[in-house]
Amino acid sequence: MAGKSKTKGEESTELNAGLTFVAIIFLIRGLYLLVDFFGSISWGRSPEVFEVLLFGGINIIPASFYFLVAVGIIYRRPFALYLGYVIVLLDVLANVVYVFTQPMFISGLVVGILMIYLLHINEHNFRKFDKTDSMLFVGIVLLIFLYLVALVWAYHLPDAEERAAIVTKEAIEKGDVGVCEKLNFDKNNCIKSIAISTKNLSMCDEISNTHIKEQCYRSFAVSLRREDLCEKITDIYKKDSCYLGLAKCEKNMTYCEEIQANHTEEFCINYVNEPLLPKEC
Structure with a gap:
């Protein structure tokens, strides 16, 4: 029936400007981590295994979280809403702990708060939690587990300086x-x-x-x-x-x-x- 209006609580079919902005920020953060990974590896030669593990564990797996949230927001999946909250809060916390220059600290804090606000006011635009989200959450937990394994493995590998000293001695x-x-x-x-x-x-x-x-x-x-x-x-x-x-x-x-x-x-x-x-x- 033409002209039928939506009732309160009905799913929205639109991706509004606020959610688009949040999705773009997540995509940019993911791309930044990938670029940082490829910039950290000396690709003019065969990269060392420890380099790939270290920078891969630190960059590639978190980058996948950002991309996953960005795609989830575009399709308004509820897992993206909750995972987005967690990631933004972690980013804000990291900004407080590790960023020491005032302009970057303030800009990071402002963007983080804005993203949380935009997610919050658009919660009604997300679909209801279903089987797809449950499966994605299982995948996310597995990804986090692999991330932690990669970090632990990389932590116990010798760094470039230690490896150079060992091989040179040999x-x-x-x-x-x-x-x-x-x-x-x-x-x-x-x-x-x-x-x-x-x-x-x-x-x-x-x-x-x-x-x-x-x-x-x-x-x-x-x-x-x-x-x-x-x-x-x-x-x-x-x-x-x-x-x-x-x-x-x-x-x-x-x-x-x-x-x-x-x-x-x-x-x-x-x-x-x-x-x-x-x-x-």
């Missing part, structure tokens, strides 16, 4: 530069450590990262008293450091004349006259 003990391949991103530092440990200057040339390679040259230049190695360094500050090291270890002030950018000649002379530190030369 490589030095075996004298095998191939062990450094396990690190991928930290491979160059591992090769440098083996080169210095085994006193193998030629290994410096195997380092692909210029910054680390020149650190390797600097170390050998000082330990072997090789001025020619300082000349191979292109970074002017590292080159100055190289000549400073030679001047101090050889007690030879003439190297101070080679210093260009970092220190004055007077500083170099004073530096040379300082007592040697352990393993400095």
